Amino acid sequence: MIPDLLSLNALPRHNASQVKNKWGDVVRQVHQTGSVAITNHSAVEMVLLDAATYQQLTEDLDAMKARERSMLDELASRFNTRLAVLQEPGARKNVSALFESRGKLARPPKAGSSF
Secondary structure (H helix, E strand, O other): OOOOOOOHHHOOEEEHHHHHHOHHHHHHHHHHHOEEEEEEOOEEEEEEEOHHHHHHHHHHHHHHHHHHHHHHHHHHHHHHHHHHHHOOOOHHHHHHHHHHHOOOOOOOOOOOOOO
């Protein structure tokens, strides 16, 4: 499950010099909050995550990619099945007849209680 992460603007911030000079304090804050934004000239350049959060994010991303691949494989299978029908002998004649009929039926449809 994807962990609840703060938005980039809501993260605690440290400038690059603070990170360099007070590494221990930054590490403690990352363990407390889960992540810290590192700034350079007041612009966020990177986000520091604890290892557990990073591991969870990569696992969740892998799971999402697997679901996506599964869905794409299913769609490709359905497409190939439909394509195979169109490549059968006589399919061209059937499609041509369908277009030539212009929506008119040769006989009434069989449906309802009389069918």
